[in-house]
Amino acid sequence: MKTCLVVDDSRVIRKVARRILEDIGFEIAEASDGMEALAWCRAAMPDAVLLDWNMPMMTGIEFLRHLRLEPGGDKPTVVFCTVENDIERIREALDCGANEYIMKPFDGDIIASKFAEAGLV
Amino acid sequence: MRPEDIDLVVQLCAARAGLLVDPGKTYLLESRLGPVARRENFGSIDDMIAALRAKREDRLAWAIVECMASSETAFFRDRTPFNLFRDEILPTLARLRDGEPIRIWSAACGSGQEVYSLAMIIEDQRALMPGAKLELFASDLSERALEKAQSGLYTQFEIQRGLPIRQLVRHFEKADEMWALAPRIRQMVRWRRINLVADLSAAGRFDVIFCRYVLGSLVEPMRVRLLENLARALSPDGFLFLGLGETATGLSEAFQPVSGRPGLYARNPSFRAAA
Numbered sequence: 225m226k227t228c229l230v231v232d233d234s235r236v237i238r239k240v241a242r243r244i245l246e247d248i249g250f251e252i253a254e255a256s257d258g259m260e261a262l263a264w265c266r267a268a269m270p271d272a273v274l275l276d277w278n279m280p281m282m283t284g285i286e287f288l289r290h291l292r293l294e295p296g297g298d299k300p301t302v303v304f305c306t307v308e309n310d311i312e313r314i315r316e317a318l319d320c321g322a323n324e325y326i327m328k329p330f331d332g333d334i335i336a337s338k339f340a341e342a343g344l345v
Numbered sequence: 346m347r348p349e350d351i352d353l354v355v356q357l358c359a360a361r362a363g364l365l366v367d368p369g370k371t372y373l374l375e376s377r378l379g380p381v382a383r384r385e386n387f388g389s390i391d392d393m394i395a396a397l398r399a400k401r402e403d404r405l406a407w408a409i410v411e412c413m414a415s416s417e418t419a420f421f422r423d424r425t426p427f428n429l430f431r432d433e434i435l436p437t438l439a440r441l442r443d444g445e446p447i448r449i450w451s452a453a454c455g456s457g458q459e460v461y462s463l464a465m466i467i468e469d470q471r472a473l474m475p476g477a478k479l480e481l482f483a484s485d486l487s488e489r490a491l492e493k494a495q496s497g498l499y500t501q502f503e504i505q506r507g508l509p510i511r512q513l514v515r516h517f518e519k520a521d522e523m524w525a526l527a528p529r530i531r532q533m534v535r536w537r538r539i540n541l542v543a544d545l546s547a548a549g550r551f552d553v554i555f556c557r558y559v560l561g562s563l564v565e566p567m568r569v570r571l572l573e574n575l576a577r578a579l580s581p582d583g584f585l586f587l588g589l590g591e592t593a594t595g596l597s598e599a600f601q602p603v604s605g606r607p608g609l610y611a612r613n614p615s616f617r618a619a620a
Contacts, residue, residue, distance in 0.1 A: 309501065314514055325510040327501055334505045340424070341509045 226344065227251045227268075231261040231284065232276040232305070241274055241305070244332045248345055258282025262290055269296045272344050274335075275322075277306035277313075285320055292321045301342045305330060346371060346378075350394040354378070354409060357397075361410045362486055363542035363567025377412045384408075411487035416558065420458045420507035423557075426586050426608055430553070431466045434584055438552055439477040441582070446478045448549070452541055452556040452575070454483035457494030457534075458507070459555055461526060464533045465516055482551070484539035491536055497526035542567045545574040552580050557588035557608070560596075572597040576616050585610040 228250040230241045235256075242252045253270065255261035257279040264270070273291075277284040284304060291297040304317050305326040314325050324342040326334055339345045351368045358364035366374070378390045385405065387393040397405055421427050438447045451460035460483040467479050485491050504513055504524045517524045539548060541559065554575055560568050575585055576599035585600060587593065589608050593600040600610040 309519070311514060311517075311519055314510065318511065318514065327505065330505070331502075334502070337419070337506050338510075341507075 225249065225251045226271040227253065228272040228274060229253045229255060229261060229264055229270040229300075230274045231255045231258065231279070231287065232274075233257055233279040234276075237276070237305075241335070244335045245274070245339075247332070248336055248339065258284060258287030258290075261287050262294075265291055265294060265297065265300070270300050272339070272342075273300050273302045274305050274326075275302055277304060277308045277317075285317065288317070288320045288322060301344055303338055303342055303344075305335075346375060346390060346394075350391065353394060353398070354413070357406060358410050358413050359564050359567075361406065362414060362540055363563045363570065364410065364414055365562055365564045366413055374413075377415075378409065381408050381412050411489065414453075414486045414562070415490055416455060416562070418455045418458045420504070420512075421462045421509075422459065422507055423589050423608075424507075425589075426555070426557070427462055427466060429606060429609065430463065430586075431470060434553060435466070435470060435474065439474040442477070442552070444476050444478060446480050447553075448480045448482065448551045449553045450548075450551040450555070450578070451481070451483040452539070452554055453559045454485050454494055455487075455490050456499075456503075457483065457497070458499075458503070459483075459557070460494070460534050461497070461530060462507075463555070464530045465512055467533065468516070468530060479533075481534045482537070482549075483534050484537045484541075484548075486538065486540055488538060491538060495531070495536055497528075497531040498523045499526070500524075541574060542570050545578055548578050550580055551578055552583045553586070554579055554583070555586045557586055558591065560587060560591045560593075569597050572599050576600060576612055579612050581612055581614070583612065585612075 228245050230238050230252055232238050233256050238254045245252055253264055255264050259282045275284040288302055301323045303324040303326060304322050307328045309327040317325055324338045326338050351374060354374060355366045355368050358366045375390060382390045382393040385393060449463060454460050460481060464481055500523060516527050516530055556575055563571060572593050579585060587608050587610060593610055594602060598613055599616045601613050603609040603611055
């Protein structure tokens with residue numbers, strides 16, 4: 225079973241994302257900011273990361289920059305999931321090594337579609 | 346809605362466009378007809394149907410049929426047909442046509458995602474096919490669908506269904522709350538209102554036709570009619586894409602499935618003689 229780390233400071237969003245991703249066959253771990261996510265990844269690299277942008281402690285983009293420098297940190301498929309929807313922001317995320325990008329609000333179809341684009345399902 | 350009004354709509358859709366409308370789906374009928382009634386300034390669906398009975402006005406009749414024909418779609422819907430188009434059909438045709446125009450038709454294009462997906466593929470592959478001349482056509486029964494398609498404007502939900510993020514960044518711009526497709530992609534497509542079960546002899550000749558998820562929406566006799574219409578509009582060495590799970594087999598001798606390529610059909614060589 226593939227694993228997905230859901231990183232979002234909103235417990236509600238994490239819960240919604242968990243339900244959707246479990247339905248399409250992922251095992252879920254949760255983190256509430258970039259620091260916690262990085263700790264998770266150092267312990268066990270997930271197959272996928274669903275990543276919010278704006279979070280306390282460490283933002284999504286900072287996490288992604290750190291992740292890609294970790295040993296094995298090039299492996300996870302990273303899908304941003306954020307309210308940021310400026311094209312410049314999207315470009316920045318892609319340049320930092322994001323594989324796909326979801327703009328909130330999202331639903332199950334969008335997550336499934338984006339995970340398929342990213343080759344995860 | 347009253348049962349006799351539902352029957353009238355069902356018959357109208359079948360007669361004008363060959364559309365199969367399930368009279369049991371009252372909710373679907375009402376959710377589609379409600380907006381038409383409001384747009385046409387009727388107090389209710391019942392009032393609109395009463396006016397239709399009284400006047401038999403052609404424009405109103407078509408507005409009703411067209412709203413029942415529309416269906417949801419997505420960019421790169423089902424993915425595999427588009428990969429097949431990009432990796433096999435496009436390079437083959439570019440070689441065979443050798444600079445002669447290659448004509449591609451998205452039949453029943455709805456809000457345009459299918460034809461624009463093809464346009465983005467062509468744009469992205471252009472460097473690999475120097476000299477190839479590609480012409481894109483799109484048609485729909487619904488004027489409103491065509492208007493929306495031509496605008497190239499999509500909601501944030503629509504651009505997140507099937508469209509990879511890199512394609513979005515490459516080909517779209519944000520326009521207030523919507524996303525606008527680049528003019529250079531929009532301008533690749535020519536548009537026309539076409540009723541696929543009417544006489545298509547003036548539609549022209551195409552090398553590739555995408556006509557997906559239409560067959561299943563038609564009443565039985567019109568399915569045969571559609572396939573034979575498409576066969577006449579297709580070059581002898583052209584290709585037809587149907588929706589996944591849709592089949593021409595058993596309906597018409599005009600097409601034969603291409604083995605190992607789900608949804609892909611070629612013209613039956615003996616079709617011309619039979620036509």
